[in-house]
Amino acid sequence: MLGELPRERSTLLIRLMGGRRVLREAIEELRQLPEDAPERAIALGPLLRFRAALVEPGPATPEEEEFVMTTQELVEQFIEQGRKQGMAQGMAQGTIELYEARFGPMPPALRSAVEAMRDLPTLRRWHLLAGTGTRDEVHDAIATDPAGRSS
Known part of the structure; x- marks a missing residue:
């Protein structure tokens, strides 16, 4: 049983x-x-x-x-998890698009790091930097961010 x-x-x-x-x-x-x-x-x-x-x-x-x-709470958790994943994917895509509008094609290693990131505060920081920083600042932030290496 x-x-x-x-x-x-x-x-x-x-x-x-x-x-x-x-x-x-x-x-x-x-x-x-x-x-x-x-x-x-x-x-x-x-x-x-x-x-x-x-x-x-x-x-x-x-x-x-x-x-x-x-199962109601599971449904709510599932919806919230999907919402967070959607927000992260949208923020990652927006960061890539903003970077490419300013600097041209994003290098594959950086693109992979941005696409793999799920931490919203990190993605927001990268997005703002892609819009306001220099190309080198964006590269350095994504390549050296501890959150970027841990995702």
Whole structure:
């Protein structure tokens, strides 16, 4: 039985296939994982598709209603994560476009660093610099920024 599995991260994906208490507990554990946890990437898609199917009009069982309520925070986290990723991608693209409008084609290594960056404050700083700084200042900032190396 799934309820007999230990409550460990290594069993989380299997326990998400359980029902009632086991599922509730597994969803809570999933919710607590870091945004970049591989279990989140694997489980969120199927969980959200299942949830969307349950939200469709029609009678729902108490278990289905509970599942919808239990997963609401996951949906909100998923939306927020998507919003942040979209903002980062837009800021990165804007930085590249601004750089290229002022200085010509961005070198591939810098382009890669900008596209890989997900930290919004860093991207904002680079974007402002691309609009106000010199070519060398932009290169130095992107090449030497500790946040740029850690993404």
